[in-house]
Amino acid sequence: xDEWEKIEYKPISVRNLLVEIKNLSELMLDxxxxxxxxxSIELAEDVLELEKRVDTLAYLLxxxxxxxxxxxxxxxxxxxxSIVASSANKIxxxxxxxxxxxxxxxxxxxxxxxxxxxxxxxxxxAEVKPGSILVRKTLDELxxxxxxxxxxxxxxxxxxxxxxPKEAESILEGDILIARGTAAGINELKDLAAGIMKELEx
Amino acid sequence: MDKExxxxxxxxxVTLKDTSELMLDxxxxxxxxxSRxxAREVSELEDYMxxxxxxxxxLVLSSGFKPEESKDFLGLIRLGVVTEQIADAAAQIAEVxxxxxxxxxxxxxxxxxxxxxxTSAQVSEESILDGKxxxxxxxxxxxxMWILVIKRGKTWIRPRPSTQIRAGDTLIxxxxxxxxxxxxxxxxxxxxx
Numbered sequence: 001x002d003e004w005e006k007i008e009y010k011p012i013s014v015r016n017l018l019v020e021i022k023n024l025s026e027l028m029l030d031x032x033x034x035x036x037x038x039x040s041i042e043l044a045e046d047v048l049e050l051e052k053r054v055d056t057l058a059y060l061l062x063x064x065x066x067x068x069x070x071x072x073x074x075x076x077x078x079x080x081x082s083i084v085a086s087s088a089n090k091i092x093x094x095x096x097x098x099x100x101x102x103x104x105x106x107x108x109x110x111x112x113x114x115x116x117x118x119x120x121x122x123x124x125x126a127e128v129k130p131g132s133i134l135v136r137k138t139l140d141e142l143x144x145x146x147x148x149x150x151x152x153x154x155x156x157x158x159x160x161x162x163x164x165p166k167e168a169e170s171i172l173e174g175d176i177l178i179a180r181g182t183a184a185g186i187n188e189l190k191d192l193a194a195g196i197m198k199e200l201e202x
Numbered sequence: 203m204d205k206e207x208x209x210x211x212x213x214x215x216v217t218l219k220d221t222s223e224l225m226l227d228x229x230x231x232x233x234x235x236x237s238r239x240x241a242r243e244v245s246e247l248e249d250y251m252x253x254x255x256x257x258x259x260x261l262v263l264s265s266g267f268k269p270e271e272s273k274d275f276l277g278l279i280r281l282g283v284v285t286e287q288i289a290d291a292a293a294q295i296a297e298v299x300x301x302x303x304x305x306x307x308x309x310x311x312x313x314x315x316x317x318x319x320x321t322s323a324q325v326s327e328e329s330i331l332d333g334k335x336x337x338x339x340x341x342x343x344x345x346x347m348w349i350l351v352i353k354r355g356k357t358w359i360r361p362r363p364s365t366q367i368r369a370g371d372t373l374i375x376x377x378x379x380x381x382x383x384x385x386x387x388x389x390x391x392x393x394x395x
Contacts, residue, residue, distance in 0.1 A: 018312035094287040108277035
């Protein structure tokens with residue numbers, strides 16, 4: 001059975017909540033399609049974890065918008081915020097539905113994968129092992145986009161997710177990097193993160 | 203199943219996925235720019251999605267798959283359903299604009315922060331972009347702005363690296379605010395290459 005997190009009111013700005021819900025829902029969709037098309041159980045599990053987080057944020061956003069509305073004008077003005085947040089939440093649910101295709105072993109016809117490999121950019125996941133040369137380097141220093149054509153779009157650090165990490169962000173041991181790029185570039189990143197490859201090529 | 207039929211199935215799926223994502227981009231942009239025009243486009247695309255989705259399901263069901271392949275095809279059907287859900291969510295977002303709910307400042311700020319800024323510019327005949335593919339144009343390298351969607355006459359095109367830009371196209375792009383000016387100059391043709 002799933003564990004249900006108790007929802008408690010926290011004063012967080014509606015704007016921050018909305019930004020996070022929107023960004024997470026978009027990341028989830030990318031992760032979910034990749035999980036189904038390239039049959040990645042790990043990506044699918046990431047999606048489900050993020051889905052729980054979006055649900056919690058959506059509850060918090062509802063409570064905070066309720067408190068913000070003091071009269072009819074406020075209610076009218078905040079309705080749009082609440083609708084957009086619930087739409088983004090719907091998108092995260094849709095992403096979770098895609099992840100279930102992978103997790104329930106339903107699968108997608110292998111020929112579909114071939115086609116998507118041609119048209120879509122790859123999304124991959126690389127776990128940073130101890131001894132990897134990525135450890136304690138900033139994204140700026142690594143310059144992965146120029147070196148191997150990959151772009152780190154998110155970093156999972158234990159329970160936290162850093163979306164769209166800044167150039168000054170350092171990579172730590174145990175981080176899980178979510179990156180977008182060519183298939184060859186993603187594989188190179190995985191080898192670097194795993195410590196199989198020890199040098200950065202220019 | 204014959205190869206030709208399968209390719210049609212996959213093409214239909216790619217179109218569904220692209221259309222649903224295009225709708226989402228347009229829907230958020232419609233709020234940001236408070237544009238009824240963009241919002242109306244989203245709701246028209248929703249009707250189009252319905253017919254695409256039906257065609258796709260019929261194609262999948264007429265594939266003549268064997269019982270042991272049914273799971274692989276169920277996966278396809280499910281992906282189709284998800285694109286439909288995304289399209290519905292996009293239509294819901296656009297409805298906020300169509301119902302003339304004044305977008306709350308928080309909404310604009312949130313979308314702006316999420317996507318930095320969104321701007322649109324028309325490509326003039328003098329622009330070096332005219333006739334170039336997006337891959338050749340390297341707009342992101344030059345300006346830091348990403349093309350979200352291209353409007354050509356009455357149609358909306360979701361950009362791919364091989365998409366060719368033509369004079370008269372309206373490019374809608376997002377990116378860092380400081381790239382906005384460069385982007386506009388590039389499209390209008392006043393930029394020095």
